[in-house]
Amino acid sequence: MRIQLTAKSKIIGALITMMLIPQAFAKEALVDSQSELPDAKKSEIGEHIQTRDLTRIPEGEFGDKVKKGYALFVNSQSMQGTYVNNQQNCVNCHMQAGAKANSAPLWGAYMAYPAYRKKNDKVNDFYERLQGCFTYSMDGKAPAKDSPELIAISAYSYWLAMGGLMDKHGLENQPVPVLSDEMLQIGGNAENFKMPKAVAAQLPMSKRAKLPGRSYPKIPKAELEPSLERGEIVYNSSCASCHGKSGEGLKEAGVQYIPALWGKDSFNWGAGMHRVNTAANFIYENMPIAKGEQLSYQQAWDVAAFINSHERPQDPRFKGDVSETAKKYHNHQGYYGKVVNDKTVGSEAF
Ligand code: HEC
Ligand code: HEC
Incomplete structure (x- = not known):
């Protein structure tokens, strides 16, 4: 049997669509995440392009x-x-x-x-x-x-x-x-x-999509599981002088000139840099600033884990339940939703 759309059912249909649209927008409004880029190898000078002055x-x-x-x-x-x-x-x-x-x-x-x-x-x-x-x-x-x-x-x-x-x-x-x-x-x-x-x-x-030099080159896996204790030692000796004892970075006259690595001034729980592997890749290549490739791979993993076990602004996809958000969006190497020092990471996010 053919179903004929009556004027009434058309109106009801339009009303339902109108009711659904705001929700669809709400879902679409946020890009799903800073999804991980494909693994990249490091490119040496000469292999990659040089940008114009x-x-x-x-x-x-x-x-x-x-x-x-x-x-x-x-x-x-x-x-x-x-x-x-x-x-x-x-x-x-x-x-x-x-x-x-x-x-x-x-x-x-x-x-x-x-x-x-x-x-x-x-x-x-x-x-x-x-x-x-x-x-x-x-x-x-x-x-x-x-x-x-x-x-x-x-x-x-x-x-x-x-x-x-x-x-x-x-x-x-x-x-x-x-x-x-x-x-x-x-x-x-x-x-x-x-x-x-x-x-x-x-x-x-x-x-x-594969220009040499794209992305942060992937470093080898850590030999030992990344450790927050070892990471803290690396942080205090090689990073805290610039990024601050509590990860707050450096500000002068209200201008942040060395970025915060955790806390309210930092990237949020949905950012790519909160993934331990992404941060480890970035840190090994670039930090301490102007002295990249000086930490060992293990130190880069450990300090990346340490930084990313601290609280930061909430994941904007959070709907009131950290474990839900973690289950839905945090299926990767990170601390969001895990328990560190008896606290669920993310539960005190800003
Ligand atoms: C806290 C660090 C951080 C800041 C600040 C940041 N980004 Fe990113 N950005 C990332 C990370 C991490 C990735 C993803 C890399 C990965 O997953 O390997 C990324 C990816 C990107 C990409 C895609 C790279 C690619 O090769 O596909 C673009 C484009 C980009 N960011 C632009 C921006 C712009 C524009 C801003 C400022 C409005 C910005 N980023 C601020 C960390 C940052
Ligand atoms: C001499 C100062 C200095 C030291 C030491 C240093 N950094 Fe940085 N770091 C910077 C500056 C400056 C930037 C921003 C770079 C830019 O804007 O070009 C930065 C950026 C970063 C970022 C980018 C993320 C963000 O939130 O913007 C991370 C992660 C980072 N540093 C980690 C580390 C780690 C880990 C160490 C220790 C191994 C370290 N840094 C040591 C100065 C420093």
Whole structure:
């Protein structure tokens, strides 16, 4: 039997849809997490692209967007109270203004999106990945698609990537082609992404997500299970002078110039850096600052565990029950929801 939609059932249908939509939005509003990037090998100098000097950012409308993106990235605190809620700047984790190879550089990321994610069966555009870092690493509220902020950071990321690629493939003297805001926000791994021929010839889609130097290179597994006791010893001897006895970092005249590693000014429980393995990779390569690759692998694991066993801002997906949130979103190497010193980590989050 055919079911005929009567006017009444149509109205009821519309009402149900209206009731459902806010919920669907609520679910969609947060990117599912700062999901882990594919494992990356360390790339040596010469293997990865070199970004152009900032003095080569062109004059004009496009160049202004690139400059604005750079400024937001290094001084993200200018978005304090709008999109940023802690005391972090993007550059704290993506070093040298997002240009440093093996420190999750913007250029490596830019060419890898749109990316298909099995976990939520969804394609993520570049701007959505940016939104993830606002929501979690910056403990903030992500700017909307098409906001001047996301367009600017996308433009800056694109300029870093394309300038480096053009230099590598013999187009040193040519300016980076201007793209529409819409294309800028999608990312370099789109099928219809336009590149100079000399670059396109070297960069089929199969290679774009794997530019040498992308991500934080994976370090070998710790020989011993990471230990909070050993981690504390490493922390006090090699990190506390800058990051503070209680992980609070350093502030002068209210300006945070060395980032907090835990506590209210730090990244939240949904951020990628709270995973022990991600932090261990980052720390081994980059810390103590300017003296990377000086800790042993074991020390990097131990100190990453120590830092990430402390309280920090709550996971924004938290609905009142830490164990629920942990079960749903924390199926990885981290302390959220585990018991440390007789307390459930996450239960006193800010
Ligand atoms: C507390 C450290 C931290 C801060 C601050 C931070 N990020 Fe991230 N970011 C990460 C981590 C960790 C990842 C994921 C790396 C992984 O899982 O291996 C990531 C991933 C990314 C990626 C994707 C990288 C790729 O190769 O796919 C982009 C793009 C990005 N962040 C942009 C930003 C922007 C823009 C800001 C500032 C608004 C920011 N990040 C602030 C830690 C941080
Ligand atoms: C000489 C000062 C100094 C020392 C010592 C130092 N750091 Fe850092 N650390 C920094 C600065 C500065 C940054 C931000 C980098 C930037 O903005 O370019 C940083 C960033 C970080 C971050 C990024 C996360 C965030 O929340 O923004 C982590 C994690 C980190 N350090 C861990 C460590 C660990 C672990 C040690 C000890 C092994 C250590 N650091 C030693 C100065 C230091």
